[in-house]
Amino acid sequence: NAGVMQNPRHLVRRRGQEARLRCSPVKGHSHVYWYRQLPEEGLKFMVYLQKENIIDESGMPKERFSAEFPKEGPSILRIQQVVRGDSAAYFCASSPRQGESETQYFGPGTRLLVL
Amino acid sequence: GQNIDQPTEMTATEGAIVQINCTYQTSGFNGLFWYQQHAGEAPTFLSYNVLDGLEEKGRFSSFLSRSKGYSYLLLKELQMKDSASYLCAVSRGDSNYQLIWGAGTKLIIKP
Numbered sequence: 001n002a003g004v005m006q007n008p009r010h011l012v013r014r015r016g017q018e019a020r021l022r023c024s025p026v027k028g029h030s031h032v033y034w035y036r037q038l039p040e041e042g043l044k045f046m047v048y049l050q051k052e053n054i055i056d057e058s059g060m061p062k063e064r065f066s067a068e069f070p071k072e073g074p075s076i077l078r079i080q081q082v083v084r085g086d087s088a089a090y091f092c093a094s095s096p097r098q099g100e101s102e103t104q105y106f107g108p109g110t111r112l113l114v115l
Numbered sequence: 116g117q118n119i120d121q122p123t124e125m126t127a128t129e130g131a132i133v134q135i136n137c138t139y140q141t142s143g144f145n146g147l148f149w150y151q152q153h154a155g156e157a158p159t160f161l162s163y164n165v166l167d168g169l170e171e172k173g174r175f176s177s178f179l180s181r182s183k184g185y186s187y188l189l190l191k192e193l194q195m196k197d198s199a200s201y202l203c204a205v206s207r208g209d210s211n212y213q214l215i216w217g218a219g220t221k222l223i224i225k226p
Binding site for chain 2: 003040041059091105107
């Protein structure tokens with residue numbers, strides 16, 4: 001009965017490199033959300049996806065960031081040409097349905113450090 | 116704007132009771148979540164309040180006053196394992212999946 005899985009748990013990149021973060025939702029969950037958490041700050045919504053569709057990416061920077069949730073396989077958050085300010089914890093969450101009271105199940109996060 | 120305030124850090128003694136407050140000012144309100152997050156781990160769901168009043172769930176209770184824009188999480192019979200950050204998040208009416216998150220309250224339990 002696996003929960004949300006994210007990998008890698010820790011990722012170190014140099015400025016200008018690409019970072020790929022993976023998220024496998026709870027089995028049967030078709031709604032995926034990505035959040036960013038800076039030290040001492042709250043979670044910030046980035047993007048909401050369903051299978052093969054981006055529903056809302058209003059919280060994601062317009063440049064360098066992209067996300068996908070293919071029909072098969074995990075959801076991917078991709079950050080191109082990383083900068084030091086991208087260093088943060090990136091959490092993925094999933095839910096079986098979408099609704100204001102729907103509990104989101106969180107993964108353990110990927111901690112990205114940009115040198 | 117959207118604003119959620121929680122104390123940054125609190126300290127309490129094992130076996131005691133602690134109340135963690137959360138005040139919010141948001142455009143739209145459906146309900147308020149509390150999550151627990153241990154260091155380096157995922158946030159885990161504790162409670163969701165929609166109506167005014169107190170909801171009790173074992174050692175943890177959560178209270179909501181919609182008119183005051185105020186909630187608290189009450190933890191009783193504190194255990195060392197309760198040392199964690201407690202996150203308050205508001206679900207809004209106009210965007211029912213975009214939660215607005217507080218920065219979290221780091222709770223330190225001392226023996």
